[in-house]
Amino acid sequence: MHLLTDLYAAHPFWIWIALAAILLALEIMTGSGYLLWPAAAAAIVALTSPLHLGAGEKLALFAGLTLLGTLVARRYWPNPLRPHGP
Numbered sequence: 001m002h003l004l005t006d007l008y009a010a011h012p013f014w015i016w017i018a019l020a021a022i023l024l025a026l027e028i029m030t031g032s033g034y035l036l037w038p039a040a041a042a043a044i045v046a047l048t049s050p051l052h053l054g055a056g057e058k059l060a061l062f063a064g065l066t067l068l069g070t071l072v073a074r075r076y077w078p079n080p081l082r083p084h085g086p
Helices: 002-010 012-030 036-047 055-076
Strands: none
Touching: 012 036, 012 055, 036 055
């Protein structure tokens, strides 16, 4: 467990970029649209590395951005699988 915490402490940017890449790859494989916003949120959290936020703050930011992105996208992004007519 110390190896993971040491790795995160030394390279938090790359951990978040790797998470974003994994989520984006899963989104491409499934095509569901559900993993696109967590991938974008992970990329945004990676860009906050110069702010030196703690791990808990980054997780909270990730969760908040994921919820916000998903809710906004579900509200305003058209769903091609939903029927449009009567």
